[in-house]
Amino acid sequence: MTVRIEAEVIHLAGRCPAEDADTLLVALQENPARTVELGEAQRLHLAVAQVLLAARAPVRGVPAGDFLARYLLNLLQ
Amino acid sequence: MDELLEHFLVEGRDLVAQAAAAFDVLAREPGNAAAIDGAFRAIHTLKGSVAIFPMGAAERTLHAAEDVLERARKGSAALDAAATAGLIACLDAVDRWIDEMARSGALAGDADRAAAAVIARLPGQASAPVATAAEAVPGWARQLAEGAEGTVVAFRFAPDPDCFFRGDDPLAIVAAIPELLGLDIRPADGSWPSLDLLEPFRCISILEGTSGAALEAVRAAFRLVPDQVELHRIEAAAEAAADPGDPAAATTLRIDAARIDALADGIGELLVAVNALAPLAARAEPLDRALAGAFRAAQANIERSAAELQRSVATVRLVPLAPTLRRLPRMAREIAAALGKPIAFAVSGEGLEVDKQIAEGLFEPLLHLLRNALDHGIEDPAARREAGKPAEGRVTLTAARDGDAVLIELADDGGGIDPARIRQAAVARGLLDADAAAQLTDAAALRLIFAAGFSTARAVTEVSGRGVGMDAVQAAVEKLRGTIAIDSTLGAGTRFRLRFPANALTTPLLVVEVAGDRYGVALDQVVETVRVDAAALLPIGEGTACVLRGRTVPVLSLAQLLGAAERPAASAKLLVTSVGGERVALRVDGFAERIDTVVRPPSGLLAGVPGVSGATVLGDGGVLLVLDLPVLAA
Numbered sequence: 001m002t003v004r005i006e007a008e009v010i011h012l013a014g015r016c017p018a019e020d021a022d023t024l025l026v027a028l029q030e031n032p033a034r035t036v037e038l039g040e041a042q043r044l045h046l047a048v049a050q051v052l053l054a055a056r057a058p059v060r061g062v063p064a065g066d067f068l069a070r071y072l073l074n075l076l077q
Numbered sequence: 078m079d080e081l082l083e084h085f086l087v088e089g090r091d092l093v094a095q096a097a098a099a100f101d102v103l104a105r106e107p108g109n110a111a112a113i114d115g116a117f118r119a120i121h122t123l124k125g126s127v128a129i130f131p132m133g134a135a136e137r138t139l140h141a142a143e144d145v146l147e148r149a150r151k152g153s154a155a156l157d158a159a160a161t162a163g164l165i166a167c168l169d170a171v172d173r174w175i176d177e178m179a180r181s182g183a184l185a186g187d188a189d190r191a192a193a194a195v196i197a198r199l200p201g202q203a204s205a206p207v208a209t210a211a212e213a214v215p216g217w218a219r220q221l222a223e224g225a226e227g228t229v230v231a232f233r234f235a236p237d238p239d240c241f242f243r244g245d246d247p248l249a250i251v252a253a254i255p256e257l258l259g260l261d262i263r264p265a266d267g268s269w270p271s272l273d274l275l276e277p278f279r280c281i282s283i284l285e286g287t288s289g290a291a292l293e294a295v296r297a298a299f300r301l302v303p304d305q306v307e308l309h310r311i312e313a314a315a316e317a318a319a320d321p322g323d324p325a326a327a328t329t330l331r332i333d334a335a336r337i338d339a340l341a342d343g344i345g346e347l348l349v350a351v352n353a354l355a356p357l358a359a360r361a362e363p364l365d366r367a368l369a370g371a372f373r374a375a376q377a378n379i380e381r382s383a384a385e386l387q388r389s390v391a392t393v394r395l396v397p398l399a400p401t402l403r404r405l406p407r408m409a410r411e412i413a414a415a416l417g418k419p420i421a422f423a424v425s426g427e428g429l430e431v432d433k434q435i436a437e438g439l440f441e442p443l444l445h446l447l448r449n450a451l452d453h454g455i456e457d458p459a460a461r462r463e464a465g466k467p468a469e470g471r472v473t474l475t476a477a478r479d480g481d482a483v484l485i486e487l488a489d490d491g492g493g494i495d496p497a498r499i500r501q502a503a504v505a506r507g508l509l510d511a512d513a514a515a516q517l518t519d520a521a522a523l524r525l526i527f528a529a530g531f532s533t534a535r536a537v538t539e540v541s542g543r544g545v546g547m548d549a550v551q552a553a554v555e556k557l558r559g560t561i562a563i564d565s566t567l568g569a570g571t572r573f574r575l576r577f578p579a580n581a582l583t584t585p586l587l588v589v590e591v592a593g594d595r596y597g598v599a600l601d602q603v604v605e606t607v608r609v610d611a612a613a614l615l616p617i618g619e620g621t622a623c624v625l626r627g628r629t630v631p632v633l634s635l636a637q638l639l640g641a642a643e644r645p646a647a648s649a650k651l652l653v654t655s656v657g658g659e660r661v662a663l664r665v666d667g668f669a670e671r672i673d674t675v676v677r678p679p680s681g682l683l684a685g686v687p688g689v690s691g692a693t694v695l696g697d698g699g700v701l702l703v704l705d706l707p708v709l710a711a
Contacts, residue, residue: 018241022277047280
């Protein structure tokens with residue numbers, strides 16, 4: 001699983017495909033205060049990144065993927 | 078070959094085919110808006126792709142064609158037949174240049190002249206606007222470049238809102254930009270929607286940023302979406318700061334074909350190894366029935382999984398037939414023009430997927446058959462009118478799936494092949510004597526055209542007379558484990574039917590027993606198996622024959638053909654095969670099981686043995702020779 005949902009935290013791990021956008025969106029709609037843990041994320045599909053940007057969800061962790069860490073993380077913080 | 082060029086060759090030919098299909102529609106319905114749109118998009122994208130390579134002539138040609146289509150799209154200038162013909166000529170030229178790129182990585186010296194010639198055929202050339210080379214740099218690009226050191230390329234990428242549904246990931250495209258300096262993702266509408274209104278699978282982002290790489294390199298990263306991106310090079314006096322780029326990210330895995338082949342080979346071996354389990358279960362049976370039962374259940378599971386795995390790998394090897402077939406219409410136009418014969422060439426079924434080996438090996442034989450159909454099949458316009466046919470010759474190529482086989486037909490409405498003339502020519506060339514020729518059925522006589530060195534053309538023409546005969550076509554088809562059949566009606570046309578196994582990994586074999594040994598026979602060489610009373614075998618001359626379905630069929634002893642003695646038996650088991658279109662029965666001692674296995678081409682000592690098409694390793698480690706029936710029975 002590339003999306004793992006816990007009570008307070010949503011973990012994105014590995015290569016998250018477009019389908020994860022829906023799962024992530026539902027999880028954030030249920031509880032907008034959930035933090036998104038990106039530490040294990042290698043790659044995010046733009047569909048997933050869009051949800052994070054639109055939700056302005058709090059994020060934590062530095063993505064394992066180089067591209068995400070260098071170019072996406074600062075857009076999310 | 079350079080990987081980028083390899084990409085381009087595939088994509089470029091794909092776009093040529095898309096544009097060609099649209100032009101096809103436009104030739105019939107000049108005002109078809111969907112076709113104009115389709116052609117415009119394909120040409121526009123193709124223009125973006127060729128710009129990456131030293132193909133200036135192609136870029137100019139496509140730009141001119143795009144202008145014509147753009148005006149037709151806006152309704153300011155309708156497309157007439159001449160305009161469509163001009164567009165097709167442009168596309169043909171580009172297609173040739175793509176071939177040249179494939180061959181030598183560069184365009185020939187006459188490309189500029191050829192480009193000028195095809196562009197001149199387009200309507201409204203005088204009024205066509207000249208391409209604006211340098212555009213003003215817009216404000217957004219300047220803003221992006223602010224603070225950057227040195228010359229940068231600013232990009233604004235507005236992906237199609239539906240692109241996620243096509244499996245595209247704009248973020249992956251951006252991640253592949255070399256020397257990416259900065260990235261911003263903005264909402265296309267100015268603000269992000271609230272979560273309740275957010276549609277997760279609709280792309281609502283615009284991606285902007287800068288790169289320190291050259292304009293061409295950045296453009297290359299966007300080569301799949303050239304119409305969704307704006308690029309501007311912004312000069313700066315300061316020195317460029319080099320930044321190692323993020324490694325290229327791709328959503329599709331491109332794998333060396335050899336690795337897939339190795340995988341396929343491995344699975345073939347696995348299937349063979351699984352074959353060993355059944356005899357083991359049988360051996361366990363008398364000792365412990367429960368164990369034997371459990372053994373068989375396990376065997377069934379392994380077999381099922383192995384077969385599934387084999388199907389998956391076979392699917393990976395499947396490629397669309399389109400890249401092979403779509404090159405033919407242009408060839409047909411060129412050949413027809415050289416011969417001065419008007420023709421209509423239609424292709425259908427290019428969406429069919431076939432094993433990669435077949436897709437690769439099919440082009441040469443098909444081109445040869447097409448050349449023959451246009452040169453020898455289709456008559457001169459005058460002769461056609463005399464015969465009451467339309468002056469324009471019709472050639473159709475269709476590809477279809479037929480059960481486990483792929484069927485490809487090339488049909489023309491030309492003069493047909495005269496079996497009498499074939500017989501005469503074969504006798505004249507010393508291929509067989511007059512008596513033997515007279516005894517051939519018409520169907521068998523037609524097959525003489527596949528004999529080595531046979532050609533009925535009265536004059537060797539520039540188009541077909543290249544020293545490659547129909548024997549080469551047959552050899553190429555057989556190499557792909559295919560068969561070729563001809564139907565021809567004198568005066569009405571000829572149809573070649575090529576049949577290939579859809580799944581080339583394993584061959585279904587029938588195991589037969591002959592003189593105490595077991596041999597494999599490819600199931601696709603077996604027309605039928607029959608059991609007749611020994612009394613039904615009639616001595617005819619020096620040989621034997623029997624009557625099957627009202628026809629007399631020669632019967633040969635497979636044991637004798639293999640150098641052993643025939644064992645007398647009360648009933649005869651016959652394996653009927655087809656040799657050059659004629660049925661021949663081979664007598665065997667018994668039919669055993671059917672197996673699916675990997676047949677290896679003969680090597681070592683076996684390589685020189687006629688009638689042996691290969692060998693396969695059985696589950697018990699034994700080797701089974703696979704016989705080539707038509708060769709043995711010929």
